[in-house]
Amino acid sequence: MEVKQFEIYSDKNVLKGKHYGANVATKKDKIILMCHGFAGTQDLFLPKYAEKFSLAGFDVITFDYNGFGESEGEIEIVPENQMRDISNVALYLRKNEEFRDKRLYLWGTSLGGLYVLKLASILENISGVYAQITFSNGLRNNTSLLNFEEKEKYLNQLENIKYKEVVENKKLLLPLKKLLSDSQSKIFLEKYKEEFFTLLSTRLSLSTVRDINQLSIDLHLEKIQVPVLLLKANNDIVNLPQEMDFIYKSLKCDKKLLEYDCGHYDVYEDEVFLLSITEQIKWFSK
Template sequence: MEVITQKISNGIVITLKKNSGEDKKPVIVLCHGFCGIREILLPAFADAFARAGFAAITFDYRGFGDSDGERGRLVPALQIADILSVVRWVQQQPALDAQRIGLWGTSFGGCHVFAAAAEAAEIKCVVSQLAFADGEAIVSGQMSEEEKNAFIATLDKMTEKQKNSGKEMMVSVNRVLSDAESKAFFEENRTRYPQMDIKIPFLTVRETLQYKPAIYAARVKCPTLVVIAGKDTVNPPEQGRALFAAVGAHEKELYEQADARHYDIYTGAHFQQVINVQTEWFKKYL
């Protein structure tokens, strides 16, 4: 059956089967990753979920893509608030089932879904892929203690300067990335998608360092699937395992795509295997 995509005026996009005959569709809200925009990586997942009978919702966080807001300002708490805003919008749509809403997040978004689900008791289930448990380990895990302390001190000084003067260092996304996979990904896609060619505050690094998704995961009680890639060098698999261990839900499952790197999950055979697992999870719990 044909799948249609409808763009809403506030930047939200719905993908669903055309004329499926179902009164109200269960909903999956898709939350993308670090400095991502909804046109990249998410459409294949949205299409697959729609073909399985769900209404798939994609959107841009404030300051990115088609959304309003200060360009490039990435604050986890604000992006989590954006997710909850989309959930509230879903609940107001007569064609969507407000009693059957699930969250799907990838990478940074895979972290955000835990805080959103902990906040919104109406979320029925969660799928988190390629996420991390502790931002400090991601940012400074390869540093010596001396290097780490010096780096944090520098970030603290930059924060104080920003508070006092209102000025801060804005840099390309690649300046705040530490892994080769992500650097290559952003370099390739910023020419294909001009909306990705933006500058972000260097202090985004500090936001990431202070971000502890495992704390929120411990508060999540709805069924949760955590997906990791065995060769992930962006958010290493041990981070995903730690996140899974922290999840407070009684019904939870860890799925590992053993031979995949971080960006392998989004296409080809790895995508096909992962999407099948995730779709079955949503069918079971939505």
């Protein structure tokens, strides 16, 4: 398997990515564009998927959003900007001589799953979408387990933080372990703290949570016309499995839902990874 580096520009910054070449013996003239999730990089989890897809005959593209990994820019999660990064990579693939005659599929995990679903309702020349452990409505996902008073307190805190940014031009920056404070995320961060030290020491504005709360693709889902494969982790406490159910029920296109009794991060490892990657390869091969 040959892995080539490539660069494009997105929002005037150099965005860096990798092309995992398709196995010549099983080549399918299809490209899978992989989009990682919240604060991730293309070297976290994605290579193991890319290698399996490449071996099965797919060209695979991974990349780092602006400000993350090897790409230039400010370390900041602005959903609209990150979706624009994906759109720019997709444009590059549609126009580049090496890729333009191949069918393009979007692949997204966690927050990246929401991104690719929304883009599938907007972009042309997309042949299919895979989205796992994601959500459709940020506010619903992040507050559905709170009672009325807890929800009001939570929203008021985020509003006050944003207000301080507006009047004082100061951002409250917190490390990932503060932003991802649920029990499943704590285990994940502890497990990979040495391997991805730079990533896990990243500090992000707490107002990022407010921006994600404002994300919703509820009205975009029924507009998707290409086939969609979804994966739900039944014990996910980061992005609730109810959100995956909502997405599946709202889609009017050809669709399929994979379910596994595991937590959010378990989908990337061991048995669940092996089971799901097998299903993904079958689906993309159709």
